[in-house]
Amino acid sequence: MIPKVAARGQHVGGLLRYLYGPGKREEHRGPRLVACWAPERSLAGLEPVMGADGGRDFRALTRLLEQPVRAGQYPPAQPVWHCSVRNHASDRILSDSEWADIAREMVAGAGLAPHGDTRAVRWVAVRHATDHIHIVATLVRQDGTTVWLPTTEWRRCQTTARRLEARYGLRRVGPPDHTAHRYPHGGEINKAIRKGRTSTPRDDLRRRVRTAAAAAGTEDEFFDVLRRDGVLVRLRTSPHDGQITGYAVALPGIRTAADQQPIYFSGGKLAADLTLPKLRIRWGADPDPTPRPPKPAINRHARATALRQATQATQRAAPVIKDGARGDQTGVQATVAATADLLATLAYASEGDWPGPLHRAADHFDRAARGRYGRVAAPTSRSLDLRSQARLIWLMGRISGDEDAYAALRLVLQLARLADAIEELRAAQQRLHQARDARVAAEALRRIAAGAQTPVALTATTRPTPPRTVGGGRRTRPGRPTAGR
Known part of the structure; x- marks a missing residue:
């Protein structure tokens, strides 16, 4: 299991449109939400509504995710956190509920939304393929304070991934051993x-x-x-x-x-x-x-x-x-x-x-x-x-x-x-x-x-x-x- 933390972003709506879109090579199939920040919320109610022209309306979901940022005291200039989590090709296909558990563990492990913290950041997990999900979060908690993650939060995600590999019987990737060649650009x-x-x-x-x-x-x-x-x-x-x-x-x-x-x-x-x-x-x-x-x-x-x-x-x-x-x-x-x-x-x-x-x-x-x-x-x-x-x-x-x-x-x-x-x-x-x-x-x-x-x-x-x-x-x-x- 490989978590990849992308560079910080500014626009939640643009990222959601890409994740729900066809992808660069028509690789996005059946995009849907599998988890969100509030377990009691209905995922069906959060899904972007399909319009008569076949396009989706992302305004409601974008507004909910950006609400803490707009109300925050000192929001960051780039408040959008994005992480993809991918399994190996030889792994079995996980269900939506299993990917939902993985998403919750990943945001907790990264320090964004600890288990039981009802005032943590807002986030959603989007699945548009059998082997991976995308987690999108905004870096301001619902109590208005900003989450300042270290630049090495990917290490926490890697540690969480190793634990999840054992839990779900997935291929063990192992921690980085710093022995790879210097690969070409x-x-x-x-x-x-x-x-x-x-x-x-x-x-x-x-x-x-x-x-x-x-x-x-x-x-x-x-x-x-x-x-x-x-x-x-x-x-x-x-x-x-x-x-x-x-x-x-x-x-x-x-x-x-x-x-x-x-x-x-x-x-x-x-x-x-x-x-x-x-x-x-x-x-x-x-x-x-x-x-x-x-x-x-x-x-x-x-x-x-x-x-x-x-x-x-x-x-x-x-x-x-x-x-x-x-x-x-x-x-x-x-x-x-x-x-x-x-x-x-x-x-x-x-x-x-x-x-x-x-x-x-x-x-x-x-x-x-x-x-x-x-x-x-x-x-x-x-x-x-x-x-x-x-x-x-x-x-x-x-x-x-x-x-x-x-x-x-x-x-x-x-x-x-x-x-x-x-x-x-x-x-x-x-x-x-x-x-x-x-x-x-x-x-x-x-x-x-x-x-x-x-x-x-x-x-x-x-x-x-x-x-x-x-x-x-x-x-x-x-x-x-x-x-x-």
């Missing part, structure tokens, strides 16, 4: 559709930066990998000591329309854990000042050997994650994040820059593995071992034959089992969005391991983008959580 999605791109630049850059971070052991290697991948890199330095404090990346062919300059994204605009300070924590301090060993010999047999070693390291990591689900979480987050790096480099070795099924599974896996608020756990010996395996896979280059492809499939299957353990861990932590991403990743990896989609290197080709689905991203208002995000 609507303008980015529209531009990508016009250009015929398979993903937005933000999504493309996040995938490349995540792979480079997994393949590198230091920030110098990180920037070198990005530049060799054709990514434009701009460094930010401190004006005091000249130290590098951040970075931004851009794709060469993506430029602004006005002055044809590259469009740069900082690491934090791609994902919360891709800022330079957090990447430094991920890599850890290198205690050994000696130079790194030279690049290993690359051939098909060596590549298969590296993949088998990574499979063994993943098998050793599984008990650690399972113990974390049972309560022992020491070093678990660092291990989980390192396995996401391993899958990122495997996806690159299998599919290159083409955002194929393994890349998409890695994207879900990365979301499931991310720490809350982008926090990065200090590295452990096990996480450093997994990251060294990830770097070795990247150094070995693209998968190209039967022997290394078979070893890759074994690793994919083991990562699917690891995703199951991560799902159990996140469910135990009540981080339900991440648990769902882990389940999606596990199912996708099993399909690949079963041979439905083979992880052998494919030719990157331009593919048509379905309308409005570039990268699967959608823009939401700041502070307004969405289902699964």
Whole structure:
């Protein structure tokens, strides 16, 4: 259940006309009131009257809702509060009486009309679809005082929604876990559709930066990998000591329309854990000042050997994650994040820059593995071992034959089992969005391991983008959580 609090408004009548109207795409069906501020009032008496011309007269209902505002001492400039409450598509269809109870609980939870307060604000709930209602209220109580809600009243609505999900047996959305990607804006999605791109630049850059971070052991290697991948890199330095404090990346062919300059994204605009300070924590301090060993010999047999070693390291990591689900979480987050790096480099070795099924599974896996608020756990010996395996896979280059492809499939299957353990861990932590991403990743990896989609290197080709689905991203208002995000 997702409550969405809209921006404050001025005109009750205009909002009611929209809710009772056909909608933007004729999606409003059978609009009607299901609840109001006074349980003893007849809803039929409050319904806007249908005129001879087929139009409705909203004046009486608008007057009743605005009456406290007109009589108030210091009414707000924007007195109209509007909240929609929507169920998931898989939920059962609720009756009008059930939606009425939900509306009463929501206005009480938001602090507008506490239970038993007969002098609270006036409000109505309109239903014009099977899966959601709209609650319209005016922010002046019937005793003339104004209700000054905090800008975070949506948190109260979210808390109420979690309680109602349990009461009515609806799909549990779970509280926000602050682990979602930085999704593209609507303008980015529209531009990508016009250009015929398979993903937005933000999504493309996040995938490349995540792979480079997994393949590198230091920030110098990180920037070198990005530049060799054709990514434009701009460094930010401190004006005091000249130290590098951040970075931004851009794709060469993506430029602004006005002055044809590259469009740069900082690491934090791609994902919360891709800022330079957090990447430094991920890599850890290198205690050994000696130079790194030279690049290993690359051939098909060596590549298969590296993949088998990574499979063994993943098998050793599984008990650690399972113990974390049972309560022992020491070093678990660092291990989980390192396995996401391993899958990122495997996806690159299998599919290159083409955002194929393994890349998409890695994207879900990365979301499931991310720490809350982008926090990065200090590295452990096990996480450093997994990251060294990830770097070795990247150094070995693209998968190209039967022997290394078979070893890759074994690793994919083991990562699917690891995703199951991560799902159990996140469910135990009540981080339900991440648990769902882990389940999606596990199912996708099993399909690949079963041979439905083979992880052998494919030719990157331009593919048509379905309308409005570039990268699967959608823009939401700041502070307004969405289902699964």
